[in-house]
Amino acid sequence: MLRVDLEPEPGVVFEAHNRALMLPGLQLMEAQASPVRVSRNGRYLADGNDDVVIAINRAGSALIESAGRSHVLREGEAIILSGGEPTSFQRTREGRSFTLLVPRVAIEAAVVGIDDALMRPIPAEHGALKLLDNYASWLFNVGGSVDPQLLNLSIRHVQDLLALTIGPAADFADTVRARGLRAARLRLAKSFIVANSHRRDISITTVAAKLNVTPRYVQRLFEADGTTFSEFLTRLRLSRAHRLLCEPGSSQAAIATIAYDVGFGDLSYFNRRFRRQYGQTPREVRGDRAR
The missing domain is CATH 1.10.10.60 (Homeodomain-like)
Incomplete structure (x- = not known):
């Protein structure tokens, strides 16, 4: 199903937990495994899959090798990969990861040089990466219960955030920010309000501080959604x-x-x-x- 080879660490009992969500134009996978080497090469590359892959390392460390380069991915970091390139992902200790796969054609026009971005690590503190991880994780957990229209919109938002994380082309930068960033920030704002609505001191200012934006920006997010913060x-x-x-x-x-x-x-x-x-x-x- 994954079209990869799994090579468990010798002498260690192999254990893995994987969950996947397949959507039109987006695949999400959450994985936890004992020490293992995961490889995609040889016969698997013949399937012609050239998805753009972003692997977010949530726990532990991993050695990534692809396109003649290698990088040790630290906790919280992410890296851009291609389904069409020979790649290996090796863990020497138990770890967890969250992976997003998007058809190359879905974001190619919106991104500056996907090939140049391959094997480029993205730091954990990267703002767009945090929003992407949060929004995609929410979609991963509720995807099956979202109505089709909202689901298609959410998939596009994830694709926009992925393009923004990699680096959007100048012609698409404003569109990507308007759709992806605003959608993710509105969802984060609503989640924060839901968790803290019982507090009588909650205000648009506290929500803005949580998102690191201005109160007026938060108000515009809600206005665009057809309501107000209050x-x-x-x-x-x-x-x-x-x-x-x-x-x-x-x-x-x-x-x-x-x-x-x-x-x-x-x-x-x-x-x-x-x-x-x-x-x-x-x-x-x-x-x-x-x-």
Whole structure:
């Protein structure tokens, strides 16, 4: 299936855990293995696969050899490879990696010199690499539950971030940044808000500081998504309050306590927004649930 040779370290019990997600125009794979040498050469190269590959080393170190060059990939680093070149990936200790494969034709026009980028290591602190890893990991974990339209859009965003990580061509740089970077940053912003919505001190400023951008930039991200930071946060808190009001285990909790626990600081504002959102008061929702 992988079209590679696996050579476990002699004298060591071989153990590996692999998960893969195949999508149109994108393949994602998460791998963990004991010491092993993984090689793609000889008969495997005859399949004509020339995918652009970015291997992100998440734990341990690995010796990469391809195109007559070698590099020891440190933890957090990534490297650009080609499915059409003889390549070996050797670990002397257990390690983990996350690999993305994209058809060359899908990003060739958007990247300056893919061939020049092969075997070029990308440092762990590279901003575009971090966004690519985060966004692709999210897609890897939820890909099967995303509706087709959003899935196709997400695949394009990953391809854009990959092009941005390698180095976009001048004609495509603005397009790639607009689509890939903004999509990834919006998802990161929403994830941070979801995890911290209960905090009454969360603000657009704290989200901007988390993303290392300006508050106005964060506001524009939400505006482009058809909402605002405040509206997204409020609707999220209302949804959590509604869920708690419907849970039998919260039937004894005061409505004010639930409102404060989900992040509201003003009870009257909570009641007004809740009724506007659900067409019922919190007390009515709880009563319907009890009946």
